[in-house]
Amino acid sequence: MAHYRPDTLEHAPLGREAAYPEHYDAGLLYSITRTANRTPLGIEEGALPFVGEDEWHAFEVSWLNARGKPRVAVARFRLPADSPNLIESKSWKLYLNGFNQTRFESRQSVIDTLVSDLSRAAGAAVSVELFDVDDEVLSPRRLPGECLDDLDIEVTDYTPSVEHLRVSDEEVVEEALHSHLLKSNCPVTGQPDWGSVLIRYRGPRIDREGLLRYLIGYRQHQDFHEHCVEHIFMDLMARARPERLLVLARYVRRGGLDISPWRATPGERPPEPLRLARQ
Template sequence: MSQDRPGTLVDAPLGRESAYPERYDAALLFPIERAANRVPLGIEASSLPFVGGDEWWAFELSWLDPRGKPVVAVARFRLPADSPCLIESKSWKLYLNGFNQTTFAGRDAVIELLQRDLSVAAGAPVTVELFGVDDAALAPAPLPGECIDDLDVAIDRYTPAPGLLACDESDIVEETLHSHLLKSNCPVTGQPDWGSVLIAYRGPRLDRAALLRYIVSYRQHQDFHEHCVEHIFVDLMARCRPQKLLVMARYVRRGGLDINPWRATPGWTPELPARLLRQ
């Protein structure tokens, strides 16, 4: 699949047996248009109701220096939410694996190539940072705000149910809540995607028990990480109409990659939390 021609999941390497390459090949990247999953949510590309991005971390990145010695690094990639395409995760893993036996003059050459290829695939500029495996930037920290996971609630809905959400319009607050009970499933393989979700907002006070039931309702839902976050954002805006909203998920690593999408109301550039210990 050409990088400038987005495909569909029917053509994606996800869920298929794949030979892992040992040489660099940009053609392995498989872009998928975001629009197909946004249309059912009423999201139009020309007027996105949010700003945001997708932060990817890669923990299985290695290449050879000019003398044949392996170099290892951890990479952080940032894709803008308004890019026309996301990049299918297995194709990304295959692409990165192709660096293993490829020689580079240095880290700058690796960053330059990654930024070029990923930007072409996403259809928008992608930023790349490389870290040493002991870099302080990798240190974990807890999510800010209050955890709602210990609420004593009965739950019987395991597919997205926005009708569960409730708020008190007479009580305007600004607070940050989070839960570690987010789980969705790969839209192709059905494999579980475990994550934590942070919701920061200013507006009518959210009913916390209702919010927890709603978060858990994604437990049997099959979708990409990015679209789950957008679904949550759209539902909260529609049901509770906050003046300011941030939804961020930190998903657990699978195959050496973890994905951390965030969406916020336009005009707000939130300070994003650090990595979690479970990641």
């Protein structure tokens, strides 16, 4: 039976040995409520201070056509940030592996199945796209704006500290800044999650050295990708008070899946879909 009821990590497949399924089984999907991680940040469900999505790419998608011939694709999934649940990543991987020896009448029937199962698990509409493995849309691109990584700074702490976030002056600017030094850790297994982060805003100029120290502070922080991005968004809104803000992270794939959450003030949108070389 599918774990469509929001659950805790206690019974999640993450960090446990699991046999890979040989056939399709929607019951492998494991939902986790977002509320527990949002409450400590002062985020109230039903009154979210941001809009956004969790964008996933799956690079190990395969199924059998009606005649038993294997097909392969790269999938892009988008979960809305206001969905009540996120889907635990290992359960998602196991679920997708169940397609490998399952016959489908058409490519569209694969998409329809994914949309139905994932939307039910997330508690909101999930969009699904399938791409050929050599589709140009999957070509690596660069994050826009200026990179912070060459700033010559001293770093002494590796947990997030809002004290590093400050404005350097009250002049209102519009700029995009990014860093490839983002690293957090899985809250269950402790495995490292490597990523890049884009911050685009309009408001008082944010001190760049302090911002980079703050981002490096996630290096020993344990949390899901989605909640790290929400943490960054909430801290920047509280400390810098920008008029507009977008925070987007592109995490390196693990187990054939990459996750790229973004959160923004209403009206803001991320750049056109992009994938970085490390993904």
